[in-house]
Amino acid sequence: MHMKRHSMVWLAAGLFAMSGCGVDLVEDGPSDSGEVSSTGIALSFDYQGNSDVKKIKFLIKTCHGYPVLEEVRSLEDMQLPGMIPEFMDSPLDGDSHHSFADMFSVLREGCYHVKIVPLNKYGRPSRVCDEAYMNHVKVFAGQTTEVMLISQCEPKKENGAIDVIGVLNHPPVIRGVYFKKFNTECDEVKVCIAAYDPDGDPLKFKLEKKSGPKLLSEPRKIDYPNGDTNGEPDSMESYGGDHNGGDNGNNVGEVQCFKMRLGEAGDYEFKASVYDLLWEGDHLKPFGYDSKASLRFPIYAGEGEDGCCKPKKGSHDDD
The missing domain is CATH 2.60.40.10 (Immunoglobulins)
Incomplete structure (x- = not known):
């Protein structure tokens, strides 16, 4: 079988972007003009507290804007534990646990833009958790590039306090x-x-x-x-x-x-x-x-x- 110059590689996790950030953490690499033989991307999703998120939509495009992947995954039954050495303090601490969805994809060597969109139970974008993305992610031949995208959710309204003083008033x-x-x-x-x-x-x-x-x-x-x-x-x-x-x-x-x-x-x-x-x-x-x-x-x-x-x-x- 004849292989094109850009070999099949795996795209998984390892580089980080906060919600709403479009900072390029990887320099431009060669763009992919060939077809994708299999799909998947390993991304994790982080949110604190209760939210309306039930699923995550994963999107991948080439750096030239050609759509490569759009797939929806449900949140995992487990939480991503903070004691994983690879994630310790970057960005998870040892005692933290975060809900997430994961997807793995085999792609051709090249340059990609990756994005996650938190979805509610109706499949519509979440009203409380933002999209997260990273541009110009390099995929190299024979290697797995790990990417972790963190979607920042709105904080729940902070608790306040009420101090009720019961006072008796007697009529004149x-x-x-x-x-x-x-x-x-x-x-x-x-x-x-x-x-x-x-x-x-x-x-x-x-x-x-x-x-x-x-x-x-x-x-x-x-x-x-x-x-x-x-x-x-x-x-x-x-x-x-x-x-x-x-x-x-x-x-x-x-x-x-x-x-x-x-x-x-x-x-x-x-x-x-x-x-x-x-x-x-x-x-x-x-x-x-x-x-x-x-x-x-x-x-x-x-x-x-x-x-x-x-x-x-x-x-x-x-x-």
């Missing part, structure tokens, strides 16, 4: 509401609300009319004067609240007073609400709708002397 407690219960129509009335928060949170106070005639002026906040509710403590009513500072012994509290002017004679109902606050950025905001204390209470207005008050018509409004 209304210690008392102080006001003059019996009044005359159009009187100016002051209401003071004393409250504390078991956790020492800052407080927000609110006073609103729930039923009764229309007010001549809505409740507005005023300063609490020297610890006295309105200078006439004997004439003030106190509704509800915890006068002992609560079960936890926290006696630190606040007092907020409101002033308003009643309308025509009638029965009024008011609602005092206290919210505890938290910081959100540079602003304080309520913890939530449920974290509050509220108390409803009545105020009565009798008729006054003729001409003492001229309320607006349409007096009754029920919010």
Whole structure:
């Protein structure tokens, strides 16, 4: 049988290229223009951790771009062990184990480009592991050239950490509401609300009319004067609240007073609400709708002397 100048040789493993690299590690050799009598190439495939790779496609072309081989191999059942002396520290260490696929091919002497493409179970290119290739690989007569191509896979997302702190927040407690219960129509009335928060949170106070005639002026906040509710403590009513500072012994509290002017004679109902606050950025905001204390209470207005008050018509409004 007549043999061409380029003898049959084996192409296996030994030169290395990382994924995405096209660095020529072998100088140009003679190109192969003859036919391939058998196929195969020994390449190994490296990836760390879980991936979508199930197979590897092997491709070989001559350095002139003529296709020589395209074949798909499944990953081996075993892993490439790092204790193989030939691979120790180049690039595998002694304790490492890597999944791989292997193919061996007999080719004519010449110059070749070799490439691997990781495939998923559907035979499509992997989304997480890159192609790897090496150009200008020389195949010499009577020798086996070893090539190891390493496909770099994307790292799995790194683990983070969560540090959960469970905090108990107690709603405020209304210690008392102080006001003059019996009044005359159009009187100016002051209401003071004393409250504390078991956790020492800052407080927000609110006073609103729930039923009764229309007010001549809505409740507005005023300063609490020297610890006295309105200078006439004997004439003030106190509704509800915890006068002992609560079960936890926290006696630190606040007092907020409101002033308003009643309308025509009638029965009024008011609602005092206290919210505890938290910081959100540079602003304080309520913890939530449920974290509050509220108390409803009545105020009565009798008729006054003729001409003492001229309320607006349409007096009754029920919010």
